[in-house]
Amino acid sequence: MNERGGFPTTLHARAEAAGLRRRAAWRKGVGFALTYLILLAILAFAVFPFLWTLAISLTDKKAAGISIYDLPRSLFPPAVTLGNFVEVFEKLKLGKYLLNSLIITGLTVAGTLIVSALAAYPLARLRFPGKNLIFAAILSTLVLPTETSFIVNVLTLNKLHLLGTYWGVVLPTVATAFGIFLMRQAYLAIPGTLLEAARIDGASETQILWRIMIPLSRPSLTALGIFTLVSTWNAYFWPSVALLTNEELLPLSVAILKLKGQFNYDTFNVAAGAVLMMIPVLLVFLLAQRLFMRGLEGAVKG
Amino acid sequence: MKRQAWTTTLAAYAFLAPALVLMGLFTFYPVLYGAYLGFTEYTAANLGSGAPPRWVGGQNFALVLRDPLFQTGIVNSLKYLLVVPVLQIASLAVAVLVNRKLPFIALFRAGYYIPVITSISLAAVMWEWVFQKDGLLNWSLRLVGFFNQGGQFNWLLNEHTALWAIMLVTFWRGFGYYMVLYLAGLQAIPGELEEAATLDGASPWQRFWRITVPLMRPTLLLCSLLSTIAAIRVLEEILVFTGGTGGPLNSTYTALLYVYNKSLGLDFNYGVASAAGLLIALVGFGLSYLNFRITREDRGER
Numbered sequence: 001m002n003e004r005g006g007f008p009t010t011l012h013a014r015a016e017a018a019g020l021r022r023r024a025a026w027r028k029g030v031g032f033a034l035t036y037l038i039l040l041a042i043l044a045f046a047v048f049p050f051l052w053t054l055a056i057s058l059t060d061k062k063a064a065g066i067s068i069y070d071l072p073r074s075l076f077p078p079a080v081t082l083g084n085f086v087e088v089f090e091k092l093k094l095g096k097y098l099l100n101s102l103i104i105t106g107l108t109v110a111g112t113l114i115v116s117a118l119a120a121y122p123l124a125r126l127r128f129p130g131k132n133l134i135f136a137a138i139l140s141t142l143v144l145p146t147e148t149s150f151i152v153n154v155l156t157l158n159k160l161h162l163l164g165t166y167w168g169v170v171l172p173t174v175a176t177a178f179g180i181f182l183m184r185q186a187y188l189a190i191p192g193t194l195l196e197a198a199r200i201d202g203a204s205e206t207q208i209l210w211r212i213m214i215p216l217s218r219p220s221l222t223a224l225g226i227f228t229l230v231s232t233w234n235a236y237f238w239p240s241v242a243l244l245t246n247e248e249l250l251p252l253s254v255a256i257l258k259l260k261g262q263f264n265y266d267t268f269n270v271a272a273g274a275v276l277m278m279i280p281v282l283l284v285f286l287l288a289q290r291l292f293m294r295g296l297e298g299a300v301k302g
Numbered sequence: 303m304k305r306q307a308w309t310t311t312l313a314a315y316a317f318l319a320p321a322l323v324l325m326g327l328f329t330f331y332p333v334l335y336g337a338y339l340g341f342t343e344y345t346a347a348n349l350g351s352g353a354p355p356r357w358v359g360g361q362n363f364a365l366v367l368r369d370p371l372f373q374t375g376i377v378n379s380l381k382y383l384l385v386v387p388v389l390q391i392a393s394l395a396v397a398v399l400v401n402r403k404l405p406f407i408a409l410f411r412a413g414y415y416i417p418v419i420t421s422i423s424l425a426a427v428m429w430e431w432v433f434q435k436d437g438l439l440n441w442s443l444r445l446v447g448f449f450n451q452g453g454q455f456n457w458l459l460n461e462h463t464a465l466w467a468i469m470l471v472t473f474w475r476g477f478g479y480y481m482v483l484y485l486a487g488l489q490a491i492p493g494e495l496e497e498a499a500t501l502d503g504a505s506p507w508q509r510f511w512r513i514t515v516p517l518m519r520p521t522l523l524l525c526s527l528l529s530t531i532a533a534i535r536v537l538e539e540i541l542v543f544t545g546g547t548g549g550p551l552n553s554t555y556t557a558l559l560y561v562y563n564k565s566l567g568l569d570f571n572y573g574v575a576s577a578a579g580l581l582i583a584l585v586g587f588g589l590s591y592l593n594f595r596i597t598r599e600d601r602g603e604r
Contacts, residue, residue: 039407052428122318
């Protein structure tokens with residue numbers, strides 16, 4: 001192209017290039033906007049039940065003729081109150097169920113951490129006969145056909161007089177391949193020279209576990225703790241089975257549906273109970289999101 | 303053995319003891335004893351009198367296979383498998399969408415994961431309001447022009463839609479989980495591969511099919527396997543949405559609900575329930591094998 005001579009041509013070419021650039025930028029902008037539109041639509045699908053429930057829980061139901069099915073008004077409460085939250089504690093004995101949830105979750109998290117931290121150490125760092133067999137057996141629990149396990153576990157707990165107690169809910173759930181495997185991976189990452197030095201200094205295996213392995217694998221312990229906390233807090237099936245004979249000890253995750261079925265069924269109160277049950281899990285998740293996701297990925301890659 | 307080795311072995315087994323005792327009692331024993339119970343007559347009456355299970359051979363299996371309720375359960379559980387491909391394709395697509403460096407992308411990822419950390423009972427509370435006759439779903443459909451002439455119904459009480467409605471909730475609770483797993487897989491793909499393909503003039507679509515999908519095959523296999531097993535074992539969803547009835551008109555009666563109702567829900571016939579559980583485990587095993595074979599053969603063709 002003759003740039004010097006053809007003045008009009010150059011101008012034309014420049015204009016065309018600018019046009020192309022503008023069109024490219026325009027297309028990019030549209031693509032960007034479209035991407036976010038899709039992202040937002042999926043986000044709406046994921047979280048709208050929570051937002052609606054939150055709105056319901058905050059609605060002042062004393063206003064005449066108010067109903068959650070009065071859409072779209074129930075999406076944006078006309079009068080906001082915390083009264084429903086107070087009421088669920090007074091009328092539905094929510095405090096009792098919250099306490100049950102706290103005890104069951106606390107015991108399960110503590111039990112899982114202790115059992116996993118102990119069992120993972122020999123599997124990661126000690127040599128002893130039967131090691132491979134035991135490790136294989138633990139991993140095999142991931143694929144065992146467990147369709148009938150809940151039946152036998154109820155029979156066993158009944159025999160041990162643990163049915164309808166906190167321990168009946170907790171004990172069958174604390175020894176998991178997931179927890180043991182996660183801790184084993186953490187121990188494997190600790191340098192062997194540290195252990196050798198401790199052994200030369202005459203440290204016992206218990207001291208090594210307690211003074212070196214556990215403190216150095218705190219991130220994994222935290223991740224396992226959070227993971228167990230969330231799943232136990234949310235568990236529905238097993239607690240409902242293990243506490244079939246003693247509804248006084250039900251955690252909130254099971255009780256919330258019982259409350260819903262009761263004669264004093266009040267949508268606004270149930271929504272308040274749902275929000276109260278969700279808040280702890282949501283807080284834990286948002287604070288420990290990274291650990292949570294990493295724990296999940298680690299568990300799968302293994 | 304040397305003294306040193308003996309003390310190490312002793313320590314190893316001491317550390318493993320809690321995990322082995324708990325797993326033995328609540329994981330291995332139930333699987334084995336459950337399999338045995340499938341061949342026996344064992345009911346609530348045995349519990350009362352203390353009489354041991356009585357061996358009856360394959361009688362329970364014949365009874366279960368002839369039971370129309372069990373047949374309905376198996377058919378519904380197989381129908382439930384339809385959620386698997388939809389769930390996997392959608393979560394892979396969402397993972398590709400959020401695997402980019404965009405502003406606020408972490409916020410979207412976290413948002414999509416929130417349904418995963420929701421208890422099934424909370425999901426039941428919230429989604430029931432959505433599926434009501436005057437609920438959010440019908441209201442939204444009316445908003446975009448459906449059901450303007452009336453005819454809206456409660457999605458959970460209509461035998462043609464109830465199973466689909468519950469499957470939608472499974473999808474809602476699942477897509478964030480698989481998204482994270484796929485995201486982990488995507489981030490393990492070396493960036494140079496994509497760059498090289500781009501330089502060679504590959505379109506995004508070609509890059510997806512030629513690079514992403516082949517490299518994601520292990521993750522795809524794992525995720526589809528996990529969700530297939532989960533789908534064939536579906537029980538909690540049905541329990542919380544139908545109160546264990548599997549209604550309306552048994553349209554949501556799944557195979558594992560049969561096991562639950564035969565044992566603890568209604569009949570307290572542990573032998574028959576265990577036989578049904580074994581049959582379901584067999585179906586699950588067969589499906590996993592099929593899943594594995596199909597993915598393997600795909601790879602062989604390449």
